[in-house]
Amino acid sequence: MKRLLCLLALLSWWLAVPAAAQMTIDVSGAGARQYPIAITNFPGEAALPESLTQIVRADLERSGLFRVIDTAGISPVPTELAQVRFAEWAAKSADYLAIGVVVPATDGRLTVRVRLVDVVKQAELASFAFTMAPALTRVTAHRTADEIYAKITGEKGFFNTKIAYVKKAGTRFDLIVADYDGQNEQSALTSREPIISPEWSPDGSRLVYVSFENRKPQIWVHEIYTSKRTLVGNFRGSNSAPAWSPDGRELAVVLTLSGASQIYTLPATGGEPRRLTSSPGIDTEPVYSPDGGTIYFTSDRGGGPQIYRMPAGGGEARRVTFKGAYNVSPKVSPDGKTLAYVTRNGGLFQIAILDLATGQERTLTDTVKDESPSFAPNGKLILYATEIGGKGVLAAVSTDGRVKQRLSVSAADAREPAWGPFTK
Amino acid sequence: MFKRVSAISIIALLAACSTSGEKQPEAPVSENQGRPPMTTAEVAPKPPPVDTGRISTVTPPQVDELTTGVLAKRSIYFDLDSYEVKPEYRALVEAHASFLRKNPSRKVVVEGNTDERGSREYNLSLGQKRAEAVKKMLVLLGVPESQLEAVSFGEEKPKAQGKDEAAYAENRRGDLSYRAQ
Numbered sequence: 001m002k003r004l005l006c007l008l009a010l011l012s013w014w015l016a017v018p019a020a021a022q023m024t025i026d027v028s029g030a031g032a033r034q035y036p037i038a039i040t041n042f043p044g045e046a047a048l049p050e051s052l053t054q055i056v057r058a059d060l061e062r063s064g065l066f067r068v069i070d071t072a073g074i075s076p077v078p079t080e081l082a083q084v085r086f087a088e089w090a091a092k093s094a095d096y097l098a099i100g101v102v103v104p105a106t107d108g109r110l111t112v113r114v115r116l117v118d119v120v121k122q123a124e125l126a127s128f129a130f131t132m133a134p135a136l137t138r139v140t141a142h143r144t145a146d147e148i149y150a151k152i153t154g155e156k157g158f159f160n161t162k163i164a165y166v167k168k169a170g171t172r173f174d175l176i177v178a179d180y181d182g183q184n185e186q187s188a189l190t191s192r193e194p195i196i197s198p199e200w201s202p203d204g205s206r207l208v209y210v211s212f213e214n215r216k217p218q219i220w221v222h223e224i225y226t227s228k229r230t231l232v233g234n235f236r237g238s239n240s241a242p243a244w245s246p247d248g249r250e251l252a253v254v255l256t257l258s259g260a261s262q263i264y265t266l267p268a269t270g271g272e273p274r275r276l277t278s279s280p281g282i283d284t285e286p287v288y289s290p291d292g293g294t295i296y297f298t299s300d301r302g303g304g305p306q307i308y309r310m311p312a313g314g315g316e317a318r319r320v321t322f323k324g325a326y327n328v329s330p331k332v333s334p335d336g337k338t339l340a341y342v343t344r345n346g347g348l349f350q351i352a353i354l355d356l357a358t359g360q361e362r363t364l365t366d367t368v369k370d371e372s373p374s375f376a377p378n379g380k381l382i383l384y385a386t387e388i389g390g391k392g393v394l395a396a397v398s399t400d401g402r403v404k405q406r407l408s409v410s411a412a413d414a415r416e417p418a419w420g421p422f423t424k
Numbered sequence: 425m426f427k428r429v430s431a432i433s434i435i436a437l438l439a440a441c442s443t444s445g446e447k448q449p450e451a452p453v454s455e456n457q458g459r460p461p462m463t464t465a466e467v468a469p470k471p472p473p474v475d476t477g478r479i480s481t482v483t484p485p486q487v488d489e490l491t492t493g494v495l496a497k498r499s500i501y502f503d504l505d506s507y508e509v510k511p512e513y514r515a516l517v518e519a520h521a522s523f524l525r526k527n528p529s530r531k532v533v534v535e536g537n538t539d540e541r542g543s544r545e546y547n548l549s550l551g552q553k554r555a556e557a558v559k560k561m562l563v564l565l566g567v568p569e570s571q572l573e574a575v576s577f578g579e580e581k582p583k584a585q586g587k588d589e590a591a592y593a594e595n596r597r598g599d600l601s602y603r604a605q
Contacts, residue, residue, distance in 0.1 A: 193581075194577075194580035194581065196544050196545070196548075196578075196580060197544070197545060210548075212577065212580060212581070215533070215575075215601075216533070216573075216575040217548060217575065217576065217577075217578075236573060237552070237573065237574055237575060238548060238552050238574075238575050238576045240545060240548050240549075240576075241545045241548070254545070254548075254549070256552050256556070256574065256575075256576075259556050259560075259574075260549075260552070260553065260556065261548075261549035261552050261553075282546070282549040282550070282552075282553065284545050284546060284548070284549045285543070285545045285546065298543070298545075298546055305543075305546055326542070328542065328543040328545075328546045329543045329545070329546075342542075342543055344542070349541075349542065371543060371544065372543075372544070390587070416544070
């Protein structure tokens with residue numbers, strides 16, 4: 001008990017200290033269609049700890065779907081629709097324009113008022129406002145970008161989401177939780193032993209992962225905002241590859257109670273395992289379809305590792321991947337229509353997608369040691385781990401393969417990324 | 425100021441943790457266990473009384489069998505994509521099986537490892553396959569299951585850090601890890 005208390009105290013201490021290293025991001029490529037948008041500086045934003053509009057521009061640019069147009073030379077800066085001189089913006093080829101203002105509210109808070117304008121139609125598309133404490137500038141900027149992204153593309157924005165990943169520096173492993181853009185990085189767990197396979201609970205409050213801290217792989221459920229940890233997978237042999245059911249109540253896990261790695265389910269609060277697969281070989285990396293009805297998993301029952309699917313309660317498995325001799329680490333897109341996975345092409349490990357309706361497969365990446373694909377909650381990007389120059393880095397690719405980005409952590413290996421759900 | 429306080433408190437916390445009176449269940453078995461203590465400051469023993477009418481047994485010096493000969497060898501190497509224990513490791517596994525049969529209180533964990541290529545979770549399962557192969561051989565040689573556990577470290581705890589075939593071969597391995605009794 002004392003050890004547990006000590007551990008909890010240590011964990012909460014580490015959680016309170018932001019890790020120093022942060023990610024830098026490179027974007028390359030462009031979407032099939034890019035929306036040209038100009039975003040003026042908002043008068044009054046000098047009162048904020050950092051430029052809100054700069055964060056909005058970076059978000060939209062990073063999505064690959066927007067081309068951000070320079071607003072230099074526009075004076076005075078419009079803040080109301082009536083002040084917009086449309087010819088000026090049309091000359092800059094901006095189809096869309098975001099204008100706004102930051103004004104003081106009560107209790108030291110500030111109100112950000114934004115108007116999104118369709119320059120071609122010369123009409124207002126949307127107007128919205130957020131009142132915030134200055135410390136919440138980044139969150140408010142991401143929410144602003146979400147609104148603009150949703151209004152123009154018709155898809156939900158993912159700029160206000162979290163990612164988790166494992167950072168390895170020397171012999172130190174940190175389970176990191178950060179904003180989707182790598183900012184605001186915090187360590188939820190520090191260990192001298194490896195941590196792998198973090199996955200977000202559907203409500204975004206818990207991570208499940210595999211830790212080797214007790215000299216064998218065990219599965220922990222970790223409430224990230226309270227540091228409460230529960231050891232849910234501590235059975236004889238190895239405990240690994242946890243996946244949340246869409247309702248957050250159950251985990252599909254891999255146990256070795258019969259010898260080989262087989263898939264079981266467990267209550268997410270811990271309890272007795274129920275066996276789902278019975279194959280003589282390896283069944284691992286289970287993942288639920290978004291409707292909860294199907295489990296996709298990796299199995300070597302046909303020789304090499306391939307991806308299969310079965311009913312979530314267990315039952316007959318059907319093979320899903322056929323091209324190539326090594327297809328592993330399946331993830332299902334949020335709409336349930338696409339599978340992302342790692343395929344081996346010659347000696348290269350790359351991220352591929354498969355259209356579950358047509359069986360059409362496609363390799364998306366040109367990196368060569370790709371692992372752990374994870375969909376953005378709107379399904380438009382896939383975050384994954386790869387290696388560049390012998391260093392583990394995180395990268396993202398759009399599901400159409402056109403936009404590629406790299407997120408590298410200074411002086412450490414980044415690996416095992418998991419993209420969190422939409423924030424409620 | 426806050427930093428200093430937190431640094432002090434963390435040291436105190438660590439100290440508190442390290443003085444925990446609880447038994448560390450996973451502490452590795454000392455390699456020196458069973459050896460006679462060596463001290464240089466002992467009082468010279470009295471010479472044995474001259475008595476020709478008695479025979480006594482002298483306790484032999486104790487040596488941990490695990491640290492000598494074939495039992496000191498704990499690693500079984502595997503070929504690429506192979507999960508079979510090669511014939512050259514049969515003597516090693518037999519020696520440990522014999523030791524475990526004679527020492528039913530001793531427990532061993534077979535730890536499977538793989539090289540770093542491919543999926544971490546799939547490699548964890550491949551490492552498990554190697555550990556199971558060694559465990560199965562020990563069971564066939566008469567070691568009760570209760571003395572054995574097969575676990576996998578997959579590619580997570582590489583012995584060799586390189587990215588060449590020599591390093592990969594070093595990491596395709598099963599280790600016999602004796603744990604606290």
